Amino acid sequence: MAFPDLRVEIQAGGVWTDVTADTFTRRQQVTITRGRADEAARTDPGRCQLGLNNRDGRYSPRNPMSPYYGLIGRNTPIRVSVAGPTRLVLDGSISGTVDTPDAAPLDIVGDIDLRAEVEIDWTAGDLNQTLIGKWDGATNQRSYALRVYNGQLQLSWSNDGVASLVAAVSVPTLPDHAAVRATLDVDNGSGGRTATFYWAPTLAGPWTQIGSPVIQAGTTSVYASTVPLRVGSPDATHTPPRVPFTGSGYRFEVRSGIDGTVVAVPDFTTLAPGTGVFVDAVGHTWTLQGTAEISDRLIRFSGEVSSWPSRWGVAGQDVWVPLEASGILRRLGQGAKALDSTLRRRVPTDPNLLAYWPMEESRDATQAYSPIAGVAPMAVSGIEFAADDSLPGSSPLPKISAATALSGQVPRGPDGAWRVEYVYKLNDYPATPTTLLEVRTTGTYDRLQIEVRPSNVRLFGISTSGDSSAATQLLNIGPTDGFAQTWNRLQLWAETASGSTTMRLQWVTIGGGALGLSTTLSGVSAGHVTAVSSTPGAGLDQRDLYMGHLSVMGTRLSLIYDFADHGFTGETAGDRMLRLSQEEGVPVALSGAADDTLGMGPQRPDTLLDLLGQAADTDGGILGEQRDRLALRYRVRTGLYSQPPALELDYQGPGLAPPLDPVDDDADVRNDITITRIGGSSARAVLEEGPLSVQPPPNGVGVYDESVSLSLATDDQAEPIANWRLWLGTQDEIRYPSVHVDLAKAPHLADAAAAVVEGDRITIANPPPWLPPETIDLIVQGYTETFLPHRWDIVFNCTPGRPWLVGHTDDPTFGRVDTDGTQLAAAVTADDTALSLAVTDGPLWTTDPADCPLGIRVGGETMTAIRITGAVSDRFDRTVTGGWGTTDTGETWTLTGGATSDYSVQGA
Template structure:
């Protein structure tokens, strides 16, 4: 017998094959897999010299690609998204300091990295720059002058700050305005022009939308009642069903649309003050008439990657801007590589780099200084600003600096610096001594008109007339303007070049004088043009409640401009007065109304702004915070916040998440964060449904029933305010001791940034509601996408906070369906396998009551119980309702779902009063119930903060 000789490798594997991959790994020799042959199409890329460079062929597979984002726990802050890659570095190309590497000088700290998978369809990718658009030339069918119907299906941040154009024929600069559909700060807006110059609009607040949705606007230019009617709509896709947003908006008189020469653009950039949309456009339509003839229909879903244009079904030819891209790839990670640690085997036959890329949270959370006060951050952005002195300098300062280039420091004497820190929008400010002075020079203004403003707190009104502030003016008959205060009144006075009064007025209303002292105020002095002269105005505004007063006078002559602001206090009547944030802007007012409102909100540190508004504002102010928001129904505002403190950026973001109870997570398609407020978690439709019996979930599916998140005695305190407490005193998770049917006391005490003292009790109730929800969490829901590729589109669309429904679960988990909120998503793609693991918590607490809703307005019973045994197939059961309101017998309010003995049943008829007979249909055939068992309805709780229970 002949044998073939082979040399054994001699390792612990006992393998005789010279090329055994296990042996090679044991000897430190890497085994690379050609990912381009991967049927799943995974691709890893680095942004090098501004170009996305494919590094997929250099991926080792001896350690899997591991991608994680979100957080597994209820209410916890997310860790940075992570992606682990192992790169073949035998050639040294991933050694940053290797001069022979083709990437020499391109690999550094925070090199952008992305990983993607082919999606089910292509889309038009737009980055929001003017060069990212799709365009078709003007043509007669597009020149619609009558009724119009515009539709766009896109994936976008619907609540992005600012105005963003979706589609339109609109060029502002040349008065070629026809029609434009756009978004603006959470509004959907249809603009049109009857003449190319003037503009009409219809707008409505957007409801809570999924990331991918369709928007629509219809305009009936002549509704038959001497007017026009605009209607705005949304739908999951352009296939419908369409839901009206708000209500139709009839207006008189009838209108028309200008037949301009502008091209039809997707993401137009030619509307003044409107930026192109950032996101993905899937398809769009323009119709002549409501539901009428389609005259343009760009559809990118079936195009090839890299397509430069298309001809749509109407014959319109579309070309793409240089920054627009057609692609079908879906991002599953987008982050940065902070380090490139080279590693090699002892034999030097293998070399590799273990890359640990991270999302933007890692960088945002490192080495950041606290943000400055809200006034200090806001005032330098004032239009027309000439000079600004925050006066937040430390107690050892000898002059008060200006953050504005070219503005000299303020000279001051007799000030007790950093003495008063009670203004929410400021760091500590100086108070005046018995004798104090200040002198601040103002650079030349570009033209006439001015406005000077500061914050102050005067303890008591001086008995004698005392100067509060003086403004020096040039180019006007008035050379100085003075504000005096005394118990006799507030005097505003203009003096000429000789120092004589030119004009003056005294305001002595007792309420106005009371409001001038004892509280934080803003003092503003400004001018306006009367047409024949100059109006001079002094106003003071209570920072806490916004109430304001003013005194005004006028003189003949020009408004002039400011050269200096000074103060000299020697009488003692102003001792202890706090002053700060002095600014001068070169803008006149209008009548008695100031043109500059830059202090608004910032003076009280934006107290009582909503959580979503705070995040949008922070993202606008801080370029590093790339933030998108998902806002719930406009009728359910996110929680009001307290004053914004001087903390690190991510501390402020975390305050918002903790207060509002929403979910913060990192985007996986581009670098940035997403916050979805709590209302977006309410009453969701399933984003994905998985059938356990059909094998769509890989075992094991293991529920966790522990007390890790159990809280039944919750105290919430408003920072700087009052407290509220909620205690769950009955039920299986109540504070009752175990021998009495509860679990004992599980306490929680938190201090939150809240806007009012009405909030702590409500939020304590909500947190107790979450903490005593009696369902299991599921930290591991595994999906093998290589075995179920039909699930890939739905899984790729999943985001933290989405609702996952599991049907036909095993009997060991309890009855189904199981409704879960996705908290964390993990991808583990390999050349021929792709496993996704979801970490989930119960969605039940977020199914809340909605007034007048046919299902969600139904409240739970107050103590009904089964009064006799019944089987799994019985269609009639008897119940007892000894206390509380009886069950409805109105057939119009039936059917209703209930759960008893582990079974969800649909009640089709109810007969009786206290002893009721329920006719039912079996909906899941779970099992039998015994006499005395209670149940819950599945239609929702009575309010956001009440605990559901039978």
């Protein structure tokens, strides 16, 4: 990375314009702030502060002499970048690809070898990201593709252009910048085919195999499609859609045969920024499409300028604009109104909807509003609005009584198919027959009436001829189990085909099953619905009925109420963020898999930002902003576990600048945690013993309690969350709130330091002798970055990283379990290389040489045990790493690097 080569650009009239030369550094440095301080509950909007020289008035939006007049103003986009490696940049949009036309060498039908060197988030959830492929599902021209989806590396191919075949492995922990490779042996000699996956630091290798080869039954072949070979090959026909990757591409290879002939080799590192067309080393012409670009910039900040204040000195020699741009969180938090209930938001999205009345009015309303253009409000009387708020997917709904009358007119829809649906809760069955709803149609039956009785539910069709009417019982459903005492959806639909009409009446218990009947009537037409009404009458005396979200659709089939009726209860936090992102048009990138996040309770009306914050609070990850575009980013909690350091610093080396101020305080201590499920029960976790326990000093620190209400799917989620928060709040560790890196003194650290984002782990080795000797382990919560001529500083906001080093099965570092209690049996000095120990509780330690070396921690000192001997009591031989000090008999110690159940131990 060239140092630091700062560039500031504004988007004037939709065109990115370089204004670096006007950056006014004499009065104001360029400062970027992101993330949160310590472990604040929510992330603050990102900020970028800088000054622009405005002596000629060009940055005064209302100055007609400015070349930017009419082109800049409120929320003008701005971005700040530094020099970076030349590469292909894709933003994930389906138009952003690079392609070369079909050619004979690309029509590989046998063994194939695909390779890609990219920089992406390998854990990105629910993004079906294609790296390179020759694939078009819309025209059944599928050949081969290498892609990443939900933590898996996948090789897709087709033997006929239509059917997709897939082999996949789980992606191991990889650096963001890495190369991956997949090979396909179409005939492995044993009647099958074999796919093998690899990774390497770059396309030059060396290659490391990922997992075991994927062996599938049956030989295969690859279809020779006619579509172009694409980097970022999309397929909108796939579910979920295969889209171009989001990130950077460096080099790609397609080989005919495993380690065979290179037939395509686009290398983006050799191109000039802005290149649109180029020829690769084997003669293929490649063209950048859509949003794809060749760039040598790394975006440090992307935001919006909300105001352009002018300032000047007394003599008028200096005129400048002190800008403060903000990330997307600021705009989302400005005057945002609460989103409607999930039903109110979702039902109008059905393309077949003709009429809809949510009935979520306030108590004093006199009619029921319709959000559908051209549909008049529903006329009502004898109704008590906002009487019941117990349906998770709705705002409060009205109570219907014996005196209620309501009616709504329905615009004309297509003849021959319709559907009427609404939610209701009836506390008990009426003693006498009661009509719940009447549907008027232009079909054979002018009116259809849904009637409930003490033991059944009936549907009547009424035909009117002149002054006489004839009622026909069409359906009789009984017994009526589940019809009352819970929230249900009542559905009535009709469809005419071949001279007959099928009608179905059923109710669906919200969150449960359905009960109903159908009938097919020859010579009967469905027509279309003209009106709906309800006048229950005396049958509802002493009965409570609540209803709402009444809709009429021009189709018999609709699933639009599904899941929205219970507010998407049980939806994971990640899935909720992605759904809200799609519904509101606010991009949210998920770092990690949605399936790895916790289940949530119902989504109640609230602002978008608060709903996203609730999801982050439930899961316990980090919600923040994307650095390179106006978008949000959520890092799932499990993505913070046991990660390799993104930046490794050395106290004795260059780069680490003062101050490094340790703090040994109680700022983050929480030893009595109560977690309450909103609308449900609670769980409590208390640390009863230990230095940070609720015991009064000197045995503990006293009570530091906390009570948190979370949106949880079930009550039993509260206890493990309480214990996890207790674990985080009772770490007997020194805090290092900030870490200052001076990149002018250590430019070799620039690439790694610039790559650090919120949630990354950083370490500091070789601390000074007045601090504990172990490597300082930290999680970055945010940072402040400052630029001046020839200076680039980053100050990271940090919290302890050790609590996030958790156990992982089959991991050489984190796949070991501690015993329940071990103490030194004899005191040791700094020079001792052997420890005698006594197990006070639980099994003895392993003496299998294959289990060593392993890390141990004795009285705060980290050691390496190279051998363990002894049958009844254990003896540790250790390496001496500088001799920190002496340790007394009885000193407790633990394993470092996590704990799981697959570590071998002896005895009991």
